[in-house]
Amino acid sequence: MNYLNTLILFLYSCQQIHRRQMPIQKIIKVLSVSSLSAKNLNANEIDLISITKLKNIFGASIIEFYQHPSLSLAMRNWAHTTIDSIDATTKEFLCHWKLLRKNSGTMITILDPNYPPLLKNAADPPLALNFLGSVFPNHKKNIAIIGSRKAYPETLEVTRELSARLTENYNIISGGAYGCDIAAHIGALSCTDPNKYTAAIMAGGLGSLYPPGNIHVFQRMRASLNGALISERLWHMKAKPYDFPIRNRLITGISYATLVMQAGEKSGALNSAEHALNQGREVMVYYPNYHCAGFEGSLKLINNGAKVI
DSSP states (O other): OOHHHHHHHHHHHHHHHHTOOOOHHHHHHHHHHOOOOOOOOOGGGGGGSOHHHHHHHHHHHHHHHHTOTTSOHHHHHHHHHGGGGHHHHHHHHHHHHHHHHHTTOEEEETTSTTSOHHHHTSSSOOSEEEEEEOSOOSOOEEEEEEOOTTOOHHHHHHHHHHHHHHTTTEEEEEOOOTTHHHHHHHHHHHOOOTTOOEEEEOSSOTTSOSOGGGHHHHHHHHHSTTEEEEESSOTTOOOOTTHHHHHHHHHHHHOSEEEESOOOTTOHHHHHHHHHHHTTOEEEEOOOSSOOTTOHHHHHHHHTTOEEO
16 A cells, blocks of 8 residues: 555545545645655555554654645645544544454545546545445446435335346445335346446445344345445444435435435435536436325426436
8 A cells, every 4th residue: 555545544534533524635636746755555464553553654644745845834734733633543544444354345545446436526525435345346337226215115116126127237326225225226136137236325334334124135235246335434433414415425426327216395315416416417307107295306306407217
């Protein structure tokens, strides 16, 4: 693991511990034009490195970073303040890494060639993603299928069927929630295509999967080559209410288009649709032939120009 990845992991850990956003785009811009020296750190041996050694590597990396002439004074001051948290950050990261590896998980940073290109070019990409399961094993485009947790049975049936059909040409991305999300995952897994793939983006860490009622589906996803659970959070972090709208930007950011199966007036799916539009993604809406309550948000999206399927 070279110097840049080492620094990325440290900044990623800071970001997650404090659950706050950092000037990532500016950081990446500096890193991309830097010719900074390499400090070897073998990713396969991180779990064998002492906290003191890892802290020293992180410390040297962050010091070299904030002294780089490409940084503005404000950015240097910001980077300098992170040194105060090196001890806590190092311990948190090492704990996360060991648990991820123990559970056969994978981490990719924003510098990794397997990092989703659409997400990398979005406004606020996470510095690293954690996987349980396969890391995008094919070259299909990703499509997000989302909707209400309290969707009608008819909507859930259509979601499963549509997801199964789309899986032949697309990877199915959703949030693993009750209702439309889990129906999309189940539909994708039911497809007979050997190259099918579905990923659930978690709001919390991979050690605190939510909701617990869908664990049996999550286990199927992570146990095969055809699925994955993905999170930007550290392993042990439980999802907070404000984590869900933050997570939604990943569902849409990874995907080239978002399909809303059912959205009520205050559905969280509307937040995802807003993220998709801000990211320049296409938004499509399923709307039944009959008019009924529970589709107020869907109708609003249609009136604002979303494509009806």
